Amino acid sequence: ADPSRTHGEAEAEFQSAVADPFEEVLKQTRFHDVAIIEAPTRTDGAISQSDLGRLVVEAGRPVILVPPEARQEPFQTVAIAWRSGAEAARAVTAALPILMKAKITHIFGAVGAPEDEAVCREDLEAVARQLRRHGIQATAHVLASGRNNGCDAILAAASKLDADLLVMGAYGHSRVRELVLGGFTQQVLDGVALPVLLFH
Numbered sequence: 254a255d256p257s258r259t260h261g262e263a264e265a266e267f268q269s270a271v272a273d274p275f276e277e278v279l280k281q282t283r284f285h286d287v288a289i290i291e292a293p294t295r296t297d298g299a300i301s302q303s304d305l306g307r308l309v310v311e312a313g314r315p316v317i318l319v320p321p322e323a324r325q326e327p328f329q330t331v332a333i334a335w336r337s338g339a340e341a342a343r344a345v346t347a348a349l350p351i352l353m354k355a356k357i358t359h360i361f362g363a364v365g366a367p368e369d370e371a372v373c374r375e376d377l378e379a380v381a382r383q384l385r386r387h388g389i390q391a392t393a394h395v396l397a398s399g400r401n402n403g404c405d406a407i408l409a410a411a412s413k414l415d416a417d418l419l420v421m422g423a424y425g426h427s428r429v430r431e432l433v434l435g436g437f438t439q440q441v442l443d444g445v446a447l448p449v450l451l452f453h
Contacts, residue, residue: 275304275307275308278290278308279307279308279311279312282308282312282313282314282316283312283313283314285314286314286315287314287315287316287317287347287450288308288312288314288315288316288317289316289317289319290305290308290316290317290318290319291318291319291320291321292318292319292320292321292442292445292449302442302443305318305442306424306439306442309423309424309451309452309453310423310424310453314347314452315344315347315348315450315451315452316450316451316452317418317448317449317450317451318441318442318448318449318451319448320445320446320447320448322446323446323447323448324417326417327354327417328351328354328355328417328418328448329355329356329357329417330355330356330357330358330359330414330415330416330417330418331348331351331352331355331357331358331359331416331417331418331419331420332358332359332360332361332407332410332411332414332416332418332419332420333345333348333358333359333360333361333380333419333420333421334361334403334404334407334419334420334421334422334437335360335361335362335376335377335380336362336403336422336437337376338422339422340422340423340424340452340453341421341422342422343422343452343453344420344421344422344423344450344451344452345380345383345384345420347450347452348420348450348452349387349389351418351420351450352384352387352389352391352420353387353388353389355389355417355418356390357390357391357392358384358389358390358391358392359391359392359394359410359411359414359416360377360380360381360384360391360392360393360394361377361394361396361406361407361410361411362374362376362377362393362394362395362396362403363395363396363397363398363403363404363406363407364395364396364397364398364403365397365398365399365403367397370395373395374393374395377393377394377395378393380393381393394410396410403437404437404440404441407419408445411447412446412447416447417447417448418447418448418449418450419441419445419447419448419449419450420449420450421437421441421449421450421451422451422452422453423451423452423453424453
């Protein structure tokens, strides 16, 4: 690295390795702040959906999935999918450098029953206050999910607000349970229209 570089400039380098592709990606991810991976389709992708799930769990770093059709622009509007738990808290912390450069951050929580709304709103407002202490403009939104897991409601709300990035904790349940029963993480891995930062 050139010590004369001004702070904030990005570096890039190309590396080629003769090794198992997934194991090499996993290894290199641990030496960097974040892994940016093209989101696999059901039929194609440099990393399979199964390996991508492993990468998210084992990397120890945030992973940003970028669909091929995503806009090539800075993240100006960021959506956070909040669900009280360690995974979401770690994801928000990992995303702080991005959130501090964004213009607006929306925090979404989904509830299945009206009686859960007050607790959810309290949690979302607490996250918003935390972010405001970092100078981040953050707005909380409680969404009704009905009997669904909340993923559709959050993705629809993020799309309506034209979010450039979704931040979320990954695999709040065991990975096997999500793969078998379905879950927010698995639904995102199956394909969404915007980049997603995942952190376990």
